[in-house]
Amino acid sequence: MSKSSKRNILIVEDEKSIRDLLVDIVKSLEHKPVVAGDSEAALIKLDKTRIHLSLIDLGLPTDDGLSLARKIRKIDSRIPIILMSGVNLKKTRIKDKLAGVNEFVYKPFKVDLMVEKIKNALEKAESEAVDIN
Numbered sequence: 001m002s003k004s005s006k007r008n009i010l011i012v013e014d015e016k017s018i019r020d021l022l023v024d025i026v027k028s029l030e031h032k033p034v035v036a037g038d039s040e041a042a043l044i045k046l047d048k049t050r051i052h053l054s055l056i057d058l059g060l061p062t063d064d065g066l067s068l069a070r071k072i073r074k075i076d077s078r079i080p081i082i083l084m085s086g087v088n089l090k091k092t093r094i095k096d097k098l099a100g101v102n103e104f105v106y107k108p109f110k111v112d113l114m115v116e117k118i119k120n121a122l123e124k125a126e127s128e129a130v131d132i133n
Helices: 016-028 039-048 065-075 111-132
Strands: 008-012 032-036 053-057 081-085 103-106
Touching: 008 016, 008 039, 016 032, 016 111, 032 039, 039 065, 053 065, 053 111, 065 081, 081 111, 103 111
Parallel strands: 008 032, 008 053, 053 081, 081 103
Antiparallel strands: none
């Protein structure tokens, strides 16, 4: 995959304003947003579309984002995952359970930070794919 090719980025966020912001960020990077409001919809999208990166909210309404991240890992362990939350993880003790998550971003986040995280995750995934082939 060349650096200029469009990637499908799965956005799983139940809060419309944040979801819309993430869609705008993904489009500004000339990638295709694949949007889901919950885990069930995300898994359906994942089944139908080749996903290159997942942006997942930790606090989803039905199944939490960490459970979804684990399911995605079982489906395709190569998909980078960026988990997002407005909750301080030091207080929730969930930080120990983040195995398999590539990055964590606290909400509210700065757009520049999210752009950097997305670019880095895609570049790393691409370089690892080249190493394997």
